[in-house]
Amino acid sequence: MKNSDQLQWIISLIEQADYGNATDYLEQILEVNPGNSTTFCCLVLAYILMGEPEAADATWINQLINADEETIKNTSLELCQLLEQWIVKTLNNQQLDQAKSMYLALRSIDEEYHNPALQDLLINEIIFLGQKLESINKYKEAIEIYLEVLDLNGKQNEVYYQLAYSYYKLENYTEAKKWAYRAIKSGYRLGDSHYLMGIIAEGLEDYVLANTSYQNAKIFYLNNNHNDASKYHLAGKCAEKLGSSSSANEYYKKSITLQPNTLAFYLSLAELYEKQQQYEQQISVFGDALVYFPRHTQVFAKLGQAYLHLGQTNLANYYLGYSYYYSDELGSLSQALEHLKSFFDNYFNHELVDFNFYRDLSKCYLVSNYTKDALNILRLALDLFKDKEFTINRLIQSTFPILYSSLQEINFYRQNFALNLAETCQLKPISSSEKIDFLESLITGSNFYLSYQGRNDTILQKKYGKWIQDNLKKILPEWTNQNRLTQKCENLLSRKIRIGLISFRLRGLGLLYLGWVRYLNHERFHITVYDFINSSEKTDAGLVEDFTRYSDQLVTVSINCLSGMDIANRLISDNLDILIYTELGLDPILNLLCHLRLAPIQCTTWAHPITSGSPAIDYYLSSQLMEPHNSQRHYTEKLIKLPNIAFPLPPVDFIPDNKSRTDFGLENDKIIYLCSQSLFKYLPQHDWIFPEIAQRSNNFCFVFVDPPNGPMVTKFFQQRLETTFGCLNLKYQDYCHFLPRLNNADFMNLNLVADIFLDCLSWSGGLTTRQAIGCNLPIVTCPGKFMRARHSYAMLKMIDVTDTIASNAEEYIKMAVKLGLDDQWREQIRSKMKYNKQKLFNDRDCIRGLESFFIEAVAKIK
Incomplete structure (x- = not known):
C-alpha cells in the first residue's frame, strides 16, 4: 500500500x-x-x-x-x-x-x-446546546455549558441572560440576580432582562426592585414596539405584575388584534378573566382561539374548566374529553372516553349530528380495547350519515381488537373482516357524488391490526388492493396508468437516478432506513426524503436532522394542510424514477397514495413487514436472512431479497444513566426476562410459554412495558396471564412486572439491567432487538413461518450468535430456562454478543445490493 x-x-x-x-x-x-x-x-x-x-x-x-x-x-x-x-x-x-x-x-x-468566525460558530453551537438543556429542565447542566462559553469568550451578553434564567429556575435567586444585572448592563434585550430581574426580585422578596424592574420593562416594550404584537403582550404581563388589570386587558387584546395566530396571547387574556372569575369572557376568548387552534389540547382543557365553573357539566365533558383526545399523553384516549361517553349519553336523545364526534368516540373505545362498543358507535353513524357510507364502512372494516382474549376471538374478527370485504367488493359502482367519500375512505383506516393475527394475509390484502385499484381506474384513470410515466426514466446515462422515500414515521422507524440515505452513492443517485407530519409536529425533531444531512433534499409534507391529491401532485412534480413507501400499512394517509402511479417504479420495505396488496407497488424490498423458503407467495409485489437484513442499522450509541434495578422497581436477586414488545404482538395461544418458564424458578421475573395505548390494554393482557398462570396453580403477580411507557434513555437502561431478552413468537423484535444486541443482552428467539416473525433470527445469524435460536416453542422454553439458571452460559452469550455485535451495524453489503437493484429495475423500465 x-x-x-x-x-x-x-x-x-x-x-x-x-x-x-x-x-x-x-x-x-x-x-x-x-x-x-x-x-x-x-x-x-x-x-x-x-x-x-x-x-x-x-x-x-x-x-x-x-x-x-x-x-x-x-x-x-x-x-x-x-x-x-x-x-x-x-x-x-x-x-x-x-x-x-x-x-x-x-x-x-x-x-x-x-479565528473569530470559527470561535463564533463553536460558541453558537454550545449556546444552542445549553438552550436545549433548558428546554428539558436540565438547568444545572445548562449552567455548566454557559460557563464553558465564558471560558472561551468572556463577553457574551446572551449568556449572561441565559445564566440568570437558569439560576432563577433553580431558585438560586442571588446568583440569578448577579447575572441579570450583567445582562442589563450589557444592554442585552433590555425589556426581557428587566422582566427577568423582576421575577428574580420577587423570589428574593425584594418588591421594590421587582416593581421598578417591571416598570422599566413595560416602558421599554411600549417605547420600542412599532406595533409589535409580542411587545404588547409582554407589556400586558408587566401591567399584571404591577396590579393594573385594565391595562393588561388592553395590551393583551391589542396583541391578539395585531397577531391573532399566537396562542400565548389568548392564554394570557383568558387567564386574566379567570382570575377575575369572568368565565363567560374566558369562554369567548377561547372560542376565538379555536379558529386558529382547532385541536389544541390546552384550549379544550381550559374551556372544560370554564364550563365546570358555570355548572354546565355536559359541555365541560365535551371539551375535557377532547382535551385528552388531542393530547399525546399515554392513555389519553382512554381518559377521553370517560368524558366523551358521558357527553354522548346525555346528548343522544337530541340527535347529535356530528360525524367527527362518532368517529372520535369509536376510536376512544377501540384503543381502550372495547371493540364491540366501537363497532356499535360506527353502526349508529352509518344510519345517520348516508353521505359517509364508504368512510364509515372502511372504519368498521379496519376495526379489530388491539389485544385478543382468545384464539376464538381472532377467528371471529378475521372472518368478520373477510365477510365485510366480500360485501364491499360487491357494492355498486361508485357514482360521481360518492367519489369524494370513496377517496376519503381510503385515508380513514388501515388494515394494521389484521397483520397481528399471525396468519397469511396475502389473499385478503390482494383482494382489498384490487378493489381499490379497480375503482380508482374508473374515477382517476390518469393516476393509475403505469405506462404514462415510463418515459421519465430516459437519459439516465447523463443524470442521476431520482429516488424518493416517503415516511410518516421518520422520527422512529427512520432509524431502519437512515443508512440507505446515508450510504447510497450520491454521485449515482439523487435522494429526496418526504417527511409526512401532522401540522402540529415540529419539523426538527428526532432523526430529521440526520435525514436532512444525508439526503439531497428533505421535503416536509403536512398532511393536515394538504389533501391526498395535493400530495400526489407534489410527488409527481419531482419526476422520480423510483418511489419507496418505507412503512406501508401503518398509516391510512398512505393507503390512497400507494394505489396511484406516482413513479415508474414503486416499492415498499419491511419497516412494516407485510405485503401492501396494492397492484401499484411493484417491489417488496426485504431481507435475504429473514425470508423463509418459498416466501414470494407471501407477497403481491415482486420480492427482492437484499443482502443480510436489508438495512444498515446504526450502532446503539447512548450514555447510560447508571440506573439500577431498583430505579425500575425490580429486585436485584431476580433473573429478569425482558419482554419489551408492544403487547398487541403477544397472541393468546402463546401465553402458556410464560408460566412454563416461571414454574422452574421462583427467581424468574418477566418485565413488560405498557403499550402506547396505555394501561387499559395492559389490564386486558393481565387478565389473560391470570388465566394462563392459574392453569399451573401460579399467580402471575409473583412473576410478572409491568412498567409504564418509558422514554428512550430509560428503555436502554432497562436493557442494561435485564438478564435475557425474550423475543415474541408471532412478531419478532426489530429495533427492540437492535437495542438488546447493542446492550449485549442474550436473546431467545424462535423464527416463525413469516418474515415478520424472523427479524431477531436474522440479526443473530448476522452476528454469528445462534446458540439461542430455537426451532420450536418447546426448545424456546428450554433455552430460556437454561439461560436463567446457568449463569456461566449466559455470560458466555453476553461476551460473544459484545465481541460480534459490530457485524450488525453499518452493513454495506445491503447497500451494494440495493444499488444494483435500483440500476437493474430502471433498466427494465427503459
Whole structure:
C-alpha cells in the first residue's frame, strides 16, 4: 500500500471513531519516518478525538524538542488547519465536546491564535446546546455549558441572560440576580432582562426592585414596539405584575388584534378573566382561539374548566374529553372516553349530528380495547350519515381488537373482516357524488391490526388492493396508468437516478432506513426524503436532522394542510424514477397514495413487514436472512431479497444513566426476562410459554412495558396471564412486572439491567432487538413461518450468535430456562454478543445490493 493510500485509510479509521487502531498505525509510521508532519498531525488529532489530551500534548512537545524552528512553524500551521477542518466537521455532527477540545488545543499550540468566525460558530453551537438543556429542565447542566462559553469568550451578553434564567429556575435567586444585572448592563434585550430581574426580585422578596424592574420593562416594550404584537403582550404581563388589570386587558387584546395566530396571547387574556372569575369572557376568548387552534389540547382543557365553573357539566365533558383526545399523553384516549361517553349519553336523545364526534368516540373505545362498543358507535353513524357510507364502512372494516382474549376471538374478527370485504367488493359502482367519500375512505383506516393475527394475509390484502385499484381506474384513470410515466426514466446515462422515500414515521422507524440515505452513492443517485407530519409536529425533531444531512433534499409534507391529491401532485412534480413507501400499512394517509402511479417504479420495505396488496407497488424490498423458503407467495409485489437484513442499522450509541434495578422497581436477586414488545404482538395461544418458564424458578421475573395505548390494554393482557398462570396453580403477580411507557434513555437502561431478552413468537423484535444486541443482552428467539416473525433470527445469524435460536416453542422454553439458571452460559452469550455485535451495524453489503437493484429495475423500465 502506498504511503498516501495508507494515510487515507488511517484517516478513514479516525472518521469511523476507531481511534485505537488509528493511533497504533500512526505511531508505527512515525517510528519509520519521524519527520512525516502529516502523520504527526493526524496522531495529535486522533488523541484529542479519543479524549486523551495529555497524549496529544506529549506528542506535540516531543515534536517541539526534536524539530528546528522552521519545521515547528510549518507543522503548527498544518496542524492548525487540520484541527480547524475537524472542528467544523464535528460541529456538523453535533460532537461539541470534541470540537471544544480541538479549539482549546488550537489555542494551546498557538497563543496568538484567533479565528473569530470559527470561535463564533463553536460558541453558537454550545449556546444552542445549553438552550436545549433548558428546554428539558436540565438547568444545572445548562449552567455548566454557559460557563464553558465564558471560558472561551468572556463577553457574551446572551449568556449572561441565559445564566440568570437558569439560576432563577433553580431558585438560586442571588446568583440569578448577579447575572441579570450583567445582562442589563450589557444592554442585552433590555425589556426581557428587566422582566427577568423582576421575577428574580420577587423570589428574593425584594418588591421594590421587582416593581421598578417591571416598570422599566413595560416602558421599554411600549417605547420600542412599532406595533409589535409580542411587545404588547409582554407589556400586558408587566401591567399584571404591577396590579393594573385594565391595562393588561388592553395590551393583551391589542396583541391578539395585531397577531391573532399566537396562542400565548389568548392564554394570557383568558387567564386574566379567570382570575377575575369572568368565565363567560374566558369562554369567548377561547372560542376565538379555536379558529386558529382547532385541536389544541390546552384550549379544550381550559374551556372544560370554564364550563365546570358555570355548572354546565355536559359541555365541560365535551371539551375535557377532547382535551385528552388531542393530547399525546399515554392513555389519553382512554381518559377521553370517560368524558366523551358521558357527553354522548346525555346528548343522544337530541340527535347529535356530528360525524367527527362518532368517529372520535369509536376510536376512544377501540384503543381502550372495547371493540364491540366501537363497532356499535360506527353502526349508529352509518344510519345517520348516508353521505359517509364508504368512510364509515372502511372504519368498521379496519376495526379489530388491539389485544385478543382468545384464539376464538381472532377467528371471529378475521372472518368478520373477510365477510365485510366480500360485501364491499360487491357494492355498486361508485357514482360521481360518492367519489369524494370513496377517496376519503381510503385515508380513514388501515388494515394494521389484521397483520397481528399471525396468519397469511396475502389473499385478503390482494383482494382489498384490487378493489381499490379497480375503482380508482374508473374515477382517476390518469393516476393509475403505469405506462404514462415510463418515459421519465430516459437519459439516465447523463443524470442521476431520482429516488424518493416517503415516511410518516421518520422520527422512529427512520432509524431502519437512515443508512440507505446515508450510504447510497450520491454521485449515482439523487435522494429526496418526504417527511409526512401532522401540522402540529415540529419539523426538527428526532432523526430529521440526520435525514436532512444525508439526503439531497428533505421535503416536509403536512398532511393536515394538504389533501391526498395535493400530495400526489407534489410527488409527481419531482419526476422520480423510483418511489419507496418505507412503512406501508401503518398509516391510512398512505393507503390512497400507494394505489396511484406516482413513479415508474414503486416499492415498499419491511419497516412494516407485510405485503401492501396494492397492484401499484411493484417491489417488496426485504431481507435475504429473514425470508423463509418459498416466501414470494407471501407477497403481491415482486420480492427482492437484499443482502443480510436489508438495512444498515446504526450502532446503539447512548450514555447510560447508571440506573439500577431498583430505579425500575425490580429486585436485584431476580433473573429478569425482558419482554419489551408492544403487547398487541403477544397472541393468546402463546401465553402458556410464560408460566412454563416461571414454574422452574421462583427467581424468574418477566418485565413488560405498557403499550402506547396505555394501561387499559395492559389490564386486558393481565387478565389473560391470570388465566394462563392459574392453569399451573401460579399467580402471575409473583412473576410478572409491568412498567409504564418509558422514554428512550430509560428503555436502554432497562436493557442494561435485564438478564435475557425474550423475543415474541408471532412478531419478532426489530429495533427492540437492535437495542438488546447493542446492550449485549442474550436473546431467545424462535423464527416463525413469516418474515415478520424472523427479524431477531436474522440479526443473530448476522452476528454469528445462534446458540439461542430455537426451532420450536418447546426448545424456546428450554433455552430460556437454561439461560436463567446457568449463569456461566449466559455470560458466555453476553461476551460473544459484545465481541460480534459490530457485524450488525453499518452493513454495506445491503447497500451494494440495493444499488444494483435500483440500476437493474430502471433498466427494465427503459
